[in-house]
Amino acid sequence: MDVDWREVSRVAIPGALPHTPSTPLTALSFDIHQDLIWAGNDYGRVTSYYGSELQRYTSYRGHDEGPVRNFLFSDRGIVSLGPKSLHVSARRGLAKSHITNERMFDLRCMSYTSKGTSEVIAGGIQRSLLTINLDRGTVINELPSEDDVVVMRRDRVICCGTANGSVNIIDPNSFKIIKTIRAHGASVSDIDAQNNVLLTCGYSPRQSGYVLDPLLNIYDLRTFRSLPPVPFPAGAAFCRMHPKMSTTGIVASQTGQFQIIDIANPNVVNLRQANVANYISSLELAPSGDALALADADAILQLWGKPDKIRFTELSNPVEWASVPTPLPNVDIGPDSALSMVGMPYYREQLLSAWPSHMVFEVGKPPPKIDSDILAKMKMHDFVGYAPNPRRTRRYQVETAKVQEKPGQVQAPKFRSEKAREGDFDDKIDENTPWSAVTGDLRPFDVPAMYHKVEIKYSRFGVDDFDFEFYNKTKYSGLETHITNSYSNPLLQLLKFTPMIRNYALHHTTRNCLTETCLLCELGFLFDMLDKANGQNCQATNFLKTFSSISQASAMGLFEEGMPRSNQSLSGMIQSLNRFLMEKISTDFKSCPVEGRDELDLENALITSSMTCIKCSNCGTETMRPSNSFVRELAYPKKAKTLGTFSTVLKHSIERDGQTRGWCDKCRRYLSLTTKKVVHDVQPKVLMFNAAAISPESKMYWAERNWLPREIGIVVQDRKFLCYQGAELNKVKERNPNVVVYELVGLVAEITGDQDTAPHLVGLIDVAFTTPGERKGSNWHLFNDFLVRPVSQEEAMNFAPAWKLPSVLCFQQKSESNMVDNSWKNNLDTSLLFKNLPLALSTNNCQPLSMDESPTPGTVFAIDAEFVALQKEEIEVKADGTRETIRPSRLSLARVSVLRGNGESEGVPFIDDYIHTKEPVVDYLTLFSGIEPGDLDPMQSKHPLVSLKVAYKKLWILLNLGCVFVGHGLLKDFRIINIHVPKEQVIDTVDIYYKKARQRKLSLRFLAYYFLRQNIQTGNHDSIEDANTALRLYKKYLEFEDAGIFEQMLNNVYQDGKLTNFKPPGENEAAMAAAAAAEIKANSSNLSAAPPTPGVFTLDGASSRPITPLEGGLKSTGSPFKQQPQQPQQPQQLLLSPPQQYSQPRQLPPPQPHLQQQPHPQDIHRMHLSQQQMSPQHMPPQQMPPPQMPPQQMPLSPQQQQQVGQQPPLPMQHRSFAKVMASPPPQGKRNMQGRWR
Secondary structure: OOOOOEEEEEEEOOOOOOOOOOOOOOEEEEOOOOOEEEEEOOOOEEEEEEOOOOEEEEEEEOOOOOOOOEEEEOOOOEEEEOOOEEEEEOOOOOEEEEEEOOOOOOEEEEEEEOOEEEEEEEEEOEEEEEEEEOOOOEEEEEEEOOOOEEEEEEOOOEEEEEOOOEEEEEOOOOOOEEEEEEOOOOOEEEEEEEOOEEEEEEEEEEOOEEEEOOEEEEEEOOOOEEEEEEEOOOOOOEEEEOOOOOOEEEEEOOOOEEEEEEOOOOOOOEEEEOOOOOOEEEEEEOOOOOEEEEEEOOOEEEEEEOHHHOOOOOOOOOOOOOOOOOOOOOOOOOOOOOHHHOOOOOOOOOOOOOOOHHHOOOOOOOOOOOOHHHHHOOEEEOOEEEOOOOOOOOOOOOOOOOOOOOOOOOOOOOOHHHHHHHOOOOOOOOOOOOHHHHHOOOOOOOOOHHHOOOOOOEEOOEHHHOOHHHOEOOOOOOEOOOOOOHHHHHHHHHHHOOHHHHHHHHHHHOOOOOOOOOHHHHHHHHHHHHHHHOOOOEOOHHHHHHHHOOHHHHHOOOOOOOOOOOOOOHHHHHHHHHHHHHHHHHHHHHHOOOOOOOOOHHHHHHOEOEEEEEEEOOOOOEEEEEOOEOEEEOOOOOOOOOOOOHHHHHHHHHOOEEEEEEEEOOOOEEEEEEEEEEEOOOOOOEEEEEOOOOOHHHHHHHHOOOOOOOEEEEEEEOOEEEEEEHHHHHHHHHHOOOOEEEEEEEEEEEEOOOOOOOOEEEEEEEHHHHOOOOOOOOOEEEEEOOEEEEOOHHHHOOOOOOOEEEEEEEEEEHHHOOOOOOHHHHOOOOHHHHOOOOOOOOOOOOOOOOHHHOOOOOOEEEEEEEEEEEEOOEEEEOOOOOEEEEEOOEEEEEEEEEEEOOOOOOOOEEEEEEEOOOOOOOEOOHHHHOOOOOOOOOOOOOOOEEOHHHHHHHHHHHHHOOOEEEEOOHHHHHHHHOOOOOHHHEEEHHHHOOOOOOOOOOOHHHHHHHHHOOOOOOOOOOHHHHHHHHHHHHHHHHHHHHHOOHHHHHHHHHHHHHHHOOOOOOHHHHHHHHHHHHHHHHHHOOOOOOOOOOOEEEOOOOOEEEOOHHHHOOOOOOOOOOOOOOOOOOHHHOOOOOOHHHOOOOOOOOOOHHHHHOOOHHHHHHHHHHHHHOOHHHOOHHHOOOOOOOOOOOOOOHHHHHHOOOOOOOOOOOOOOOOOOOOOOOOOOEOOOOOEO
């Protein structure tokens, strides 16, 4: 048995019905043929779990008269024993036989006989043993027994543990008692027999009752002699022999402690302690010896073993899973479908749905809802309840319940697309508008609308169409829902507005910490994003993804999925999360401390140092043990005559006295111990408290008006903890300068509505703590996920309503208020940008940045990202056929590429990271992402893989260095990456080439084809290609702006795009374009060859203008206006020379040669226009424009073009446009947006 055994997984066993509580397991056993664990409970229900993940396999009710007591297994099925029945079923749950008999009263145990798996012997709290034939399903014999049998095991003989402490050894053939061993003074608790060795544990009588013996008895079944017992001070309750190791066994106590014993060497001690909150009810060892299962009284099943080699049986049979259901025939029903397509059954009698008229009547209004405050004061007399009348209405008035809509319910906002279509933009709730004006009058026990749980609605345009501004008009950003474990949003907001935690998180994030599970780094990323968002909605996707990957959090039941709500309330989960987070971020800070700070700085800022004094009630020996804690839980005095103040409760919680039972080293036995906590000194800068207001007595404290103080003062003198508040605190501050004053930063509260709505959590926070400079008063805000609204201090600290209850409180030293440290921006560790961190052996074509290329504010980089789907969207189809998106698809970053935007290496990537994804991918979206199956798997990928944190941190460093990102459709990319980039640091080509009046945004592929003469995304997408294309489009935009023709070019692209539906033409369109080009070429052969004045030509016979630099000499601009250098010796191909001062324009990469084999959509459009507007008969010869060449550097002859694989150039006609005067470019340099200075 390996020494590195640990808890592998755990699962909660649900109750019999959703509304019934869970009960302790009464039977637990491993299947000997398949990798299954079988469990039974008090309701007679049998449940099985598969594999090390404890995946639920089958569940059925085998016994209706009582609990399941025992299991036996065969290759044909499973046999379960109840008090009055024996049930045989297949492993899939199908019942084979159910055996009952009047001689079955209270059966407890059973075992196979010598006849194999066809016959069992069963016993219990009845003076007889029954032999039962499973094939015939009958009781074939009844054997008298003098003792009640409570446990039964079989080796070469059948061993029966009895209720009087003896073990009867029975011959499996004749069923006669061979030997009786007196093992214990009272009832036997458990036995096990294997390899002629018998282990027993049981009870002995004491003055206070029956207690477990501290010894494990061992007997040799060959000689029936006792072997040296093994001491087990915790009290032996369960014992098992190892199936492979003949001298090894396991003994366990009811408190979760178990010891691996060696019979041959009893002095070797190997102890383990299971994490249980209650006593253990069952324990079982797997037939392979590689796994151990135990269950506690809270119905939590734990699996222990070595994770990498855990198995249940040596040679297990495959588990038979549920068959795939046969798909139903697809019936297409539409508006034009006849109702007779779905036929009605033939019937001869009146249908049950045809109710007679005398049985149909109108239902009156429901009774009015009674205030919970009235119900709390109600007293029952017989079956009638009486309560004082609060006299809220007149005698002839009554409060009526609303049926149509819930009280205080705020109407959901319209989608942005609906507002744009209807021209309605005035439905936002102003920050100063009272909510009563929006929701109507509220009754005293109604939950106000701003506390209601908010949900995101999705239209066909996705989440971007949802109006988050309707819920938030402040500069403080909220956090979105519909993310797993988003119940933590209020706590994350509370930590963000606690200056000390915020400073430590951001400073730690700047360090070179690459630990994937570091939650302190993720908090720093989240806090920085919330600061930069400035009121826009954010989401904690990356933080919650990292949090969900921590197995310790799963073991503590901190995940929304997989933990039954009946076991733990939402308030209990957030309090457990508070304890976990405080310890986790303290550990993360130690792993990579901030330069100039001690690794214990964060721990010292959060931890409360104390000592626990343990005193023996027998000998009076006192022992001091350290008892430090990050979070204190409030303990309320029981049966107090008067309600104490908050400071009184806090003192009682810190110096809590208690009674426990433990081991006294001096007395050498277990005795009653008295414990008391003593605080030595109060040093933490932040005090975190869990309210723990569960009982009705504790809720009475919070219902008291102004019970929670704004400030508290703490003094520790002579090992005494003193706490003050209010006027008393002011007096103490005057006479004692050592008092430490703490201010309330904020709290997390649970909002519980009516029975139809689930409870949720909100944050009430004083955001003035993070305001730089001197604080002037308080500024309380409500953070209800993405609903953020200012509230008064009285509203925030009022817990009189029964629907509002605090969960977590945060206090910070008053001297540390408003100590917001933003110096972390000057200490960024940028070493990650200058090196590659591949996790695979392959390499990419990236060139890391050199030190000469260190990014500075304004440095332009091109970026593009690709994603894969981890979860498909959830869609609800309503009765009318409409589809509503309940939860959108969940995407994850799969690849990100960043290219240089300027310099000699412009367009060369320095980041091209493929992200290793641990979660299963449901759709690689290869057509849109270019990611193939296996690209994100370290064992199969041919690309270098990095963790999500490494890829994210590179972008985060560039963001905080002030770099500018160029890309196409970056808003969605940044949202999925979970980073917020300010508008001044984003250049999005989808917005540059967009006219609001057109209400259509152009794709990157069409813009590249139109302006760059480049076909992209011909196969799968490539992020480097897309980023480079966006960069070139941005450069093209700068050139258009310099020439002063950008607006004209934008109008042209929208007009020309209609011809091809804003898509590059396909094969059919290319053929049509070639035919049209041939016809126009024939018509243009009669045009006059007289060249116009160099640099000037006319378009409409009335006006002329100088040719701009863009039209005269730029290469590969993709513009319909460009001209090539003049060639006088070829009149038909005369091109115009640019002015001398534009002889060196901005150079861009040349077009791809194969793309010149078909005419451009601009050319086709102008060819058709030439027949109507510019035909030779309507144009004087001196004003006819010369034919234009395709955009090449030098014109080629037809023979030369055939040699290089090109077709002869097509003539290009020009539409009329306004006169544009060419002017020399302004002197100076460009700024980071490309403007001239």
